[in-house]
Amino acid sequence: xxxxxxxxxxxxxxxxxxxxxxxxxxxxxxxxxxxxxxxxxxxxxxxxxxxxxxxxxxxxxxxxxxxxxxxxxxxxxxxxxxxxxxxxxxxxxxxxxxxxxxxxxxxxx
Amino acid sequence: xxxxxxxxxxxxxxxxxxxxxxxxxxxxxxxxxxxxxxxxxxxxxxxxxxxxxxxxxxxxxxxxxxxxxxxxxxxxxxxxxxxxxxxxxxxxxxxxxxxxxxxxxxxxxxxxxxxxxx
Numbered sequence: 702x703x704x705x706x707x708x709x710x711x712x713x714x715x716x717x718x719x720x721x722x723x724x725x726x727x728x729x730x731x732x733x734x735x736x737x738x739x740x741x742x743x744x745x746x747x748x749x750x751x752x753x754x755x756x757x758x759x760x761x762x763x764x765x766x767x768x769x770x771x772x773x774x775x776x777x778x779x780x781x782x783x784x785x786x787x788x789x790x791x792x793x794x795x796x797x798x799x800x801x802x803x804x805x806x807x808x809x810x
Numbered sequence: 811x812x813x814x815x816x817x818x819x820x821x822x823x824x825x826x827x828x829x830x831x832x833x834x835x836x837x838x839x840x841x842x843x844x845x846x847x848x849x850x851x852x853x854x855x856x857x858x859x860x861x862x863x864x865x866x867x868x869x870x871x872x873x874x875x876x877x878x879x880x881x882x883x884x885x886x887x888x889x890x891x892x893x894x895x896x897x898x899x900x901x902x903x904x905x906x907x908x909x910x911x912x913x914x915x916x917x918x919x920x921x922x923x924x925x926x927x928x
Binding site for chain 2 (some may be wrong): 705709735742746747788789796797798802
């Protein structure tokens with residue numbers, strides 16, 4: 702079983718739509734959680750950290766359920782520029798990051 | 811924000827040759843840098859942790875004699891792919907953390923280096 706699992710997609714949505722991505726992780730001792738965005742052939746960039754209480758940054762909302770070992774990302778009012786691959790990333794009690802394979806989002810006009 | 815620069819961005823080489831990739835932190839010092847590899851449609855896989863002034867720590871299954879890592883200064887780590895073969899063709903990405911940010915500070919990624927071995 703992979704340490705971090707994501708639905709690879711692609712998710713094809715129209716502009717303005719709301720889309721949600723899910724992620725599960727296998728290591729219950731994981732301590733930090735993140736969503737990264739990766740554009741084609743580019744390096745990943747931190748989108749937001751994920752906290753147990755849930756957190757929001759503009760159109761993006763992240764949720765963490767430690768009991769279910771489940772992380773989500775909600776994007777509201779999708780823009781064309783949101784098209785990218787979204788990586789779920791987990792860190793245990795070391796400083797290493799474990800990446801999911803990513804979920805690809807394509808927003809169309 | 812902090813900047814990490816990788817060079818070269820693209821490299822094509824013949825099978826059997828060696829390729830060196832540089833990772834530089836431009837506006838901070840990094841005692842630790844990480845090297846990842848990403849094959850098409852796959853996740854980033856950690857290859858090794860580069861430690862300034864000491865030997866790198868390699869992940870299981872990564873050959874240390876094939877992927878030579880040198881971290882001679884607080885702003886530069888290099889990855890040398892020795893005797894490269896077509897199966898080494900991949901996207902290599904480094905990341906670095908400001909030494910002042912502590913062990914769990916934010917990681918900043920380089921732009922990546924795409925290696926194609928003919």
